[in-house]
């Protein structure tokens with residue numbers, strides 16, 4: 001894809017060429033993105049970005065993906081970023097383009113995803129005059145970006161773009177917005193272009209190496225643990241530290257759990273993995289949290305879905321916390337041994353120290369600890385009714401796992417289907433489970449799958465969704481058609497906003513206020529009208545066959561509408577304000 | 593506890609709104625905030641007076657440090673420090689006794705009368721917040737027309753300094 005364009009419109013500058021070439025702002029943006037190694041821009045045009053779109057038209061080194069809604073552009077860039085680790089790039093116009101992008105930006109912000117979002121702005125002299133399609137994009141996005149910029153001078157454009165990528169991808173990653181007034185991209189005003197390979201910022205220097213004194217303190221504590229527990233999070237994925245985490249966990253011989261965001265960083269099929277923790281985590285993971293004596297939190301931020309009641313959080317444990325963001329440490333739960341640094345660096349040092357230490361983990365204590373954990377595991381907390389005449393959502397995910405041999409990239413929307421996927425699809429590799437955890441944005445799944453499929457063109461990509469969530473960005477079926485993306489959409493159609501219905505059942509005496517979805521479209525016809533294949537599956541015995549058939553269609557998007565049991569709830573569950581040891585199990589298997 | 597946090601930040605448009613936005617978004621208290629460029633034109637120095645438990649103050653300093661525009665930060669209340677605030681106060685002095693009385697109180701507090709009209713004075717006073725409060729109390733309440741206070745600013749004493 002990255003061949004050099006021919007023809008007179010070519011703006012490319014190769015290193016051996018005379019670098020005295022001058023480019024306009026619009027051309028600079030595209031040339032810069034190419035030099036930065038950007039493959040895709042997810043975008044949607046409009047007046048304020050037309051100069052940029054004209055520069056896009058004149059080249060084909062950076063491919064523009066035309067979405068159908070700016071929210072979709074940002075989610076697609078986000079999906080791309082989550083699965084590759086590179087910054088995702090979105091381009092939207094001023095005013096409504098920028099406001100439509102905000103949900104996507106906030107989604108990425110909450111999950112610390114590196115994005116560079118370019119927003120068009122009215123021409124500089126018009127700023128502040130309530131001009132046509134003017135919004136204060138910098139002001140609106142300020143609370144949900146890692147940083148943002150307004151480019152006031154063409155000469156600032158190149159350093160600003162460089163800073164944007166640098167800030168987005170280093171330290172604790174996050175979205176960066178660059179607001180670009182239209183006059184900055186004027187095709188008639190050109191300046192010399194030179195790609196800056198590095199940038200220095202005196203105000204921004206993320207800490208990478210952990211403090212060795214703290215690391216040694218932590219190692220000492222870990223080696224004297226009787227009931228150690230690892231609580232790993234999205235930071236392990238973001239920091240590409242799976243390998244180090246696996247070695248660390250092996251050295252300790254301890255159980256390990258993961259947050260929703262960390263799934264895949266440690267292989268779910270490994271015997272030391274005790275499943276996800278938190279509100280819908282496993283009984284064994286949550287009980288092990290409650291009973292452990294040393295907790296090692298790695299790249300996790302003690303979210304309220306995870307901690308439950310903080311007063312009852314890990315009551316017996318000394319807490320060690322590794323995080324690159326000092327503000328994550330002791331924010332919700334007071335930590336005993338904080339280590340600020342990049343996980344890969346810190347775990348490498350910890351593993352060295354563990355290997356070098358004469359003291360080894362207490363095997364007798366571990367044996368006892370594991371036999372306790374096995375008792376909790378024996379409760380089989382994820383059990384569900386396998387003899388139901390209705391399709392159980394859990395069953396679909398189990399079959400999805402089997403049919404894709406656990407090797408798919410799976411995105412999801414938000415709700416029960418998201419939790420079932422987290423519980424039943426055993427991710428063994430990082431960057432394969434793509435979902436919105438922090439903001440919980442319905443509508444994320446399909447556009448994210450577009451970004452993922454573009455990043456891995458030959459891979460199997462599934463989007464698990466609900467009939468409510470999918471309708472929030474369903475227009476992106478059109479984008480998937482345009483770029484021939486063979487995503488498999490797995491809709492667990494319970495005719496309810498299931499997660500909302502579940503809360504209403506538990507906490508509002510089953511008053512199902514506006515959680516029922518009437519007047520659903522015929523998803524099969526809908527998919528077909530977009531040019532895709534649609535399937536409706538109504539019986540449990542058809543599930544596996546249908547999945548096989550769909551996944552065999554390697555070059556088609558297949559929209560699978562599974563009609564599932566409307567009454568199924570996600571178990572186990574910790575109600576808000578309860579402790580880890582106060583889990584609810586499914587009614588037919590309530591613990592004694 | 594009351595804390596005075598000083599920070600150096602890039603002198604960029606919008607830097608102030610990032611700080612103000614942080615305090616409102618996270619629900620932190622803010623008693624006063626002052627900001628002005630420093631001798632190095634590329635930097636502004638901001639002084640924030642805030643209240644909170646140790647835990648909140650720790651979060652505040654961490655969150656402020658996290659702002660990309662913030663170059664350096666110190667909680668100057670952690671050690672010996674000096675704190676000053678400037679107040680301009682306009683008072684009605686439409687009688688002889690009032691003029692004499694106001695002049696006397698101003699002298700006691702080492703204030704200066706900057707502007708005199710037939711009926712009003714503008715007085716300048718610097719000091720800690722409590723000194724300014726005491727001055728206001730010492731004046732006849734009915735005579736105060738308006739006050740403008742800068743909010744506190746301060747420096748750590750001795751070798752400790754907030755500089756690059």
Ligand SMILES: Cc1cc2nc3c(=O)[nH]c(=O)nc-3n(C[C@H](O)[C@H](O)[C@H](O)COP(=O)(O)OP(=O)(O)OC[C@H]3O[C@@H](n4cnc5c(N)ncnc54)[C@H](O)[C@@H]3O)c2cc1C
Pocket residue numbers: 110111112171172173232233234235236238239240258259260261262276277278279280281298299300301302303305306322323324325328341342343344414415418419436437438439440441499
């Ligand atoms: C319906 C619903 C239900 C949910 N239920 C659950 C649940 O049951 N269990 C659950 O776990 N979650 C659940 N969540 C998700 C939850 O809301 C949070 O998003 C999630 O728990 C946060 O994961 P995390 O702690 O791994 O943090 P992340 O948001 O992934 O943050 C990563 C942390 O790692 C740090 N970090 C990043 N990069 C590095 C690096 N290189 N080195 C060091 N540190 C780094 C960051 O500073 C940050 O502190 C649910 C969400 C929804 C929508």
Ligand SMILES: Cc1ncc(C[n+]2csc(CCOP(=O)(O)OP(=O)(O)O)c2C)c(N)n1
Pocket residue numbers: 413414415416417418440441442443465466467468469470492494496497498499500
């Ligand atoms: C944009 C947005 N609006 C509202 C919510 C609140 N919410 C969380 S889950 C949910 C229902 C999702 O229903 P569906 O997609 O059918 O999934 P199910 O729970 O039925 O599997 C709602 C409305 C949300 N997370 N995001």
Ligand SMILES: [Mg+2]
Pocket residue numbers: 415466467468492493494495496497498
């Ligand atoms: Mg539903």
